[in-house]
Amino acid sequence: SQTIHQWPATLVQPVGSPLSLECTVEGTSNPNLYWYRQAAGRGLQLLFYSVGIGQISSEVPQNLSASRPQDRQFILSSKKLLLSDSGFYLCAWSFLLHQTGGETQYFGPGTRLLVL
Amino acid sequence: TQLLEQSPQFLSIQEGENLTVYCNSSSVFSSLQWYRQEPGEGPVLLVTVVTGGEVKKLKRLTFQFGDARKDSSLHITAAQPGDTGLYLCAGIPSGTGRRALTFGSGTRLQVQP
Numbered sequence A: 001s002q003t004i005h006q007w008p009a010t011l012v013q014p015v016g017s018p019l020s021l022e023c024t025v026e027g028t029s030n031p032n033l034y035w036y037r038q039a040a041g042r043g044l045q046l047l048f049y050s051v052g053i054g055q056i057s058s059e060v061p062q063n064l065s066a067s068r069p070q071d072r073q074f075i076l077s078s079k080k081l082l083l084s085d086s087g088f089y090l091c092a093w094s095f096l097l098h099q100t101g102g103e104t105q106y107f108g109p110g111t112r113l114l115v116l
Numbered sequence B: 001t002q003l004l005e006q007s008p009q010f011l012s013i014q015e016g017e018n019l020t021v022y023c024n025s026s027s028v029f030s031s032l033q034w035y036r037q038e039p040g041e042g043p044v045l046l047v048t049v050v051t052g053g054e055v056k057k058l059k060r061l062t063f064q065f066g067d068a069r070k071d072s073s074l075h076i077t078a079a080q081p082g083d084t085g086l087y088l089c090a091g092i093p094s095g096t097g098r099r100a101l102t103f104g105s106g107t108r109l110q111v112q113p
Helices: none
Strands: A003-007 A010-013 A019-026 A032-038 A044-052 A055-058 A064-070 A073-078 A087-094 A111-115 B005-007 B010-014 B019-024 B029-037 B044-049 B055-058 B061-065 B071-076 B085-093 B107-112
Touching: A003 A087, A010 A019, A019 A032, A019 A087, A019 A111, A032 A073, A044 A064, A044 A073, A055 A064, A073 A087, B005 B085, B010 B019, B019 B107, B029 B061, B029 B071, B044 B055, B044 B061, B071 B085
Parallel strands: A010 A111, B010 B107
Antiparallel strands: A003 A019, A019 A073, A032 A044, A032 A087, A044 A055, A064 A073, A087 A111, B005 B019, B019 B071, B029 B044, B029 B085, B055 B061, B061 B071, B085 B107
């Protein structure tokens, strides 16, 4: 069976510090991978998605970046955190992207980031 | 503006009551999905509706996809405290070439015992 891991679970960082959040998937190959940010009690904002190693699509301009160094590893980074980067970060994977929809995304447990 | 608008944003009801949550868009979707998210966890898929007018039932939850495939609703019968959570609709709009799901803003449901 497939599992998705995220770490750390919680992170408190000062403004201006770097960030690295990691997401790994087990039990599948060549998954589509996604990073979302969620404000408290609200919907998900797609940040990045990747359909393969080294292939990253960015949804919104920001001071965050993403990388996919391995097939089942997705990393979210920042060189200098802003207060507005605080939030709940969710990684997700899906299998076989379908242009006509019907794609199920499986989410990780999330990382709660607080920038002070 | 949100591509998928959900209403209401927040709903607090007593155990045993019925409720309906709506997900609306001006765009056509080939399918729509509903997820439920509990605090501190990732969303979990409840259902996918694919055909216009389709109705799917999951125990006390009834999901409907609009005939024009622009909207969907979730109806819960005899709500229980375990139904508490954030309900999210999501989909990929047809004909946009978009390759990732768009999520609605969510409906936070609280069921009081």
